[in-house]
Amino acid sequence: MNVLKEVLVPGGFARSFDAKKGQLLKIIDIEGQQVADFFSFNRNNLKEKLSPSHSYMSALSLQIKPGYILRTDLRIPMFEVIEATSKRHDLLLPACDEQRYIVDYGIKEAHRNCVQNFEDVLEKYNLNRENFNNPVNLFQKTRITDDYEIVQETGDSKPGDYILLECKMDIIGAISACPIDVNPIAGSKITDILIQVLE
Numbered sequence: 001m002n003v004l005k006e007v008l009v010p011g012g013f014a015r016s017f018d019a020k021k022g023q024l025l026k027i028i029d030i031e032g033q034q035v036a037d038f039f040s041f042n043r044n045n046l047k048e049k050l051s052p053s054h055s056y057m058s059a060l061s062l063q064i065k066p067g068y069i070l071r072t073d074l075r076i077p078m079f080e081v082i083e084a085t086s087k088r089h090d091l092l093l094p095a096c097d098e099q100r101y102i103v104d105y106g107i108k109e110a111h112r113n114c115v116q117n118f119e120d121v122l123e124k125y126n127l128n129r130e131n132f133n134n135p136v137n138l139f140q141k142t143r144i145t146d147d148y149e150i151v152q153e154t155g156d157s158k159p160g161d162y163i164l165l166e167c168k169m170d171i172i173g174a175i176s177a178c179p180i181d182v183n184p185i186a187g188s189k190i191t192d193i194l195i196q197v198l199e
């Protein structure tokens, strides 16, 4: 496997990248416990995008593990999970946006957020929040209780944990190293994520 390119996503910010069908994406949680919101679009039809809900509907599972197929909103396979050294990833929750901090946490000052981060790096493809779906929230630990309540817990990914995905189509991707610091999901600090495209 050769590393074709590396993209470092600074903690609290986002970066975009592209990859071709058959190439592998390795997304690495460098220091551990850092949530990485992940969006992806069909390079040849930017209206078609990665969809967590269509993925878990087909898989009938919320557990991302080797063999799991991540699908688009047209139910077409976009990625196959090849390896996942951390078991906990979230397929349920939307990306944080300005309103998340205002409505849910009462924070009046502007707070960095994933939706704005994605708009910043996807503007060059004419993609904005009107085109976004929910992300796949890599390294985010969400638990459903027996009473169907949703509990957000501190991630348990370790330094160097990664997920390896095989691209099933040409894609434009973006990852935001989520800047949320008002709940326990990212532990005590916001850290960097590394993306490698391999062939």
Ligand SMILES: [Zn+2]
Binding pocket: 037, 095, 096, 097, 113, 114, 115, 178, 179, 180
């Ligand atoms: Zn976020």
